[in-house]
Amino acid sequence: MSDVKIKITDREGFVHEIDAPTDMNMNLMEVVRSYELAPEGTIGICGGMAMCASCQCYVKSDHQLPEKSDDEEAMLAEAFHVEDNSRLGCQIHITEDLEGLEVELAPES
Amino acid sequence: MITTDILIIGAGPTGLFAVFEAGLLQLKCHLIDALPQAGGQCSEIYPKKPIYDIPGFPEVLAGDLVDNLMEQIKPFKPGFTLGERAQHIEKQEDGSFIVTTNKGTKHHAPIVAIAGGLGSFEPRKPLLENLKKYEDNGIAYIIKDPEVYRDKKVVIAGGGDSALDWSIFLANIASEVTLVHRRKEFRGALDSVEKVQAFKNQGKIRLITPAEVTGLEGEDKLEAVNIRKITTDIEDISIQVDNFIPLFGLSPKLGPIADWGLDIERNAIKVNTFDYQTNVPGIYAIGDVNTYPGKLKLILCGFHEATLMCQSAYQRIYPDKKYVMKYTTVGGVTGFDGSKKEAPKAVVKAID
Numbered sequence A: 001m002s003d004v005k006i007k008i009t010d011r012e013g014f015v016h017e018i019d020a021p022t023d024m025n026m027n028l029m030e031v032v033r034s035y036e037l038a039p040e041g042t043i044g045i046c047g048g049m050a051m052c053a054s055c056q057c058y059v060k061s062d063h064q065l066p067e068k069s070d071d072e073e074a075m076l077a078e079a080f081h082v083e084d085n086s087r088l089g090c091q092i093h094i095t096e097d098l099e100g101l102e103v104e105l106a107p108e109s
Numbered sequence B: 001m002i003t004t005d006i007l008i009i010g011a012g013p014t015g016l017f018a019v020f021e022a023g024l025l026q027l028k029c030h031l032i033d034a035l036p037q038a039g040g041q042c043s044e045i046y047p048k049k050p051i052y053d054i055p056g057f058p059e060v061l062a063g064d065l066v067d068n069l070m071e072q073i074k075p076f077k078p079g080f081t082l083g084e085r086a087q088h089i090e091k092q093e094d095g096s097f098i099v100t101t102n103k104g105t106k107h108h109a110p111i112v113a114i115a116g117g118l119g120s121f122e123p124r125k126p127l128l129e130n131l132k133k134y135e136d137n138g139i140a141y142i143i144k145d146p147e148v149y150r151d152k153k154v155v156i157a158g159g160g161d162s163a164l165d166w167s168i169f170l171a172n173i174a175s176e177v178t179l180v181h182r183r184k185e186f187r188g189a190l191d192s193v194e195k196v197q198a199f200k201n202q203g204k205i206r207l208i209t210p211a212e213v214t215g216l217e218g219e220d221k222l223e224a225v226n227i228r229k230i231t232t233d234i235e236d237i238s239i240q241v242d243n244f245i246p247l248f249g250l251s252p253k254l255g256p257i258a259d260w261g262l263d264i265e266r267n268a269i270k271v272n273t274f275d276y277q278t279n280v281p282g283i284y285a286i287g288d289v290n291t292y293p294g295k296l297k298l299i300l301c302g303f304h305e306a307t308l309m310c311q312s313a314y315q316r317i318y319p320d321k322k323y324v325m326k327y328t329t330v331g332g333v334t335g336f337d338g339s340k341k342e343a344p345k346a347v348v349k350a351i352d
Helices: A028-032 A070-076 B013-024 B062-076 B161-171 B191-200 B253-257 B298-316
Strands: A003-009 A015-021 A057-058 A087-088 A101-105 B005-008 B029-033 B079-082 B086-091 B097-101 B106-109 B111-114 B120-123 B153-157 B176-180 B206-208 B211-216 B223-228 B232-241 B241-245 B252-254 B268-270 B282-286
Touching: A003 A028, A015 B079, A070 A087, A070 B176, B005 B097, B005 B106, B013 B029, B013 B062, B029 B106, B029 B206, B079 B161, B079 B176, B086 B252, B086 B253, B111 B298, B153 B161, B153 B211, B161 B176, B161 B191, B176 B211, B191 B206, B211 B232, B282 B298
Parallel strands: A003 A101, B005 B029, B005 B111, B029 B079, B111 B282, B153 B176, B153 B241, B176 B206
Antiparallel strands: A003 A015, A057 A087, A057 A101, B086 B097, B097 B106, B120 B252, B211 B223, B223 B232
């Protein structure tokens, strides 16, 4: 297994091109935290249960991502700043299919 | 003025367990929490989620863990100031502290233990123009006294348990209840969803979905909300209302604690790992709110930190007393309520 390259735009608009491991059972929210691209306490508040939307991000590239679960749909329906391309980072598992993924972190709310 | 030995800020699992460890040392505790109930995140965010890493519990629901902790600390009769946020701290000449909440309740204690988790939970507010103007003037995010809504026209927005439960509750009090949600699907207990369906069929709740509140109107107080319903086409509706209650959940903010003169690093309070004391002697920080090299935000780590904090607090309160830790299997648990739990005595009987 190898790393995939992901482009993440942080909440200040800075673009980070980072390597995300596919073999560590990580999700996108955890990758953002491990690279400290958003201050601790402002992302991944619920720990990854799709219950807080603090890891909301916009998917900019046209990757085919797995369908949203009912939990993710429900949480996004109650979140703010939601767009059609909104996803919860904690629900996006890092796999080899994500090579070249581009996302932007949604504003803190 | 409420007086106690250890004033605990935050009634999550770590704060609650601190009451037990303090009680074993005959120290009294009082807890302050911004939420109306004890349990912190476990009660507020994920009461129905199972936790698998509490030692001795292969699986326990977060809500049940809180119930168990409340049962465990009952003999030590902790006091609670709930629904209020710790706002100010003032060090007294004798080294003790007075902590005042946002409602003005004062607490006096020689020891303050901050077990604040990620901070106090603040309501998440929808992004609407003029929102501020109508706050407490037609708009509320937390329902304190349902009687306020008697015979009023109320709009509730949200799709979770609180939106469902309050719609049901207010249906019998308010003259009109309208529930607005961005989707047709709601995330709540099944019987709440069914009850709202029944009330809708009976005309007791007006349901507008999928829709969003897009605007607020009113001269001095809220008089109408604009709602945009999005199905195949877009339909804009304006409803005359007295009250609008957005229920979009709560998000934690470190809040006023950040201004207490404590060393803060990445939204957490720096402590030493000897006794989890902060840079201010007498103020400790335990659980998710603290940070130190190797910190893990786990409930089980919070329990450990609470235990060591209490030992240190005891030494601080009674610097001249010698103390030797006693196992509960040896010393039992003697409550402040007169209760006594102890291991049954072994049977000593001769065999003929």
